[in-house]
Amino acid sequence: MNELFNKLKEPKTRKWIYGIATAAIPLLIGYGALTAATGGLWLVLVGAILGVGTNSLASANTKPEAQPLEESPESDQEELGP
Numbered sequence: 001m002n003e004l005f006n007k008l009k010e011p012k013t014r015k016w017i018y019g020i021a022t023a024a025i026p027l028l029i030g031y032g033a034l035t036a037a038t039g040g041l042w043l044v045l046v047g048a049i050l051g052v053g054t055n056s057l058a059s060a061n062t063k064p065e066a067q068p069l070e071e072s073p074e075s076d077q078e079e080l081g082p
Contacts, residue, residue, distance in 0.1 A: 014050040021046040 007013050021043060029039040 008050075018047060018050050 028034045
C-alpha cells in the first residue's frame with residue numbers, strides 16, 4: 001500500500017490519471033451515466049485530489065532546481081510614485 005502512495009506522489013503518475021479522467025468523464029456524460037453538471041464536479045474533484053489544474057501551469061514552467069527569489073532590503077524602502 002505504501003508503494004501505491006509513493007507512486008501517486010510522482011507528477012508523471014498524477015498527470016496520467018488526470019488525462020484518463022478528462023477522457024473518461026465526457027464519455028460517461030455522452031453515454032448518460034453522468035450529467036454535464038456532475039461530470040464537471042467529478043473532474044474538479046479529481047484535479048483537486050491529484051494536485052493538478054491551476055498548479056499545472058506553474059509546474060510546467062518552473063525548473064525543478066529553481067530557488068525562491070530573495071527580497072532585498074532596499075525594495076521595502078522604494079517609493080511607488082514619481
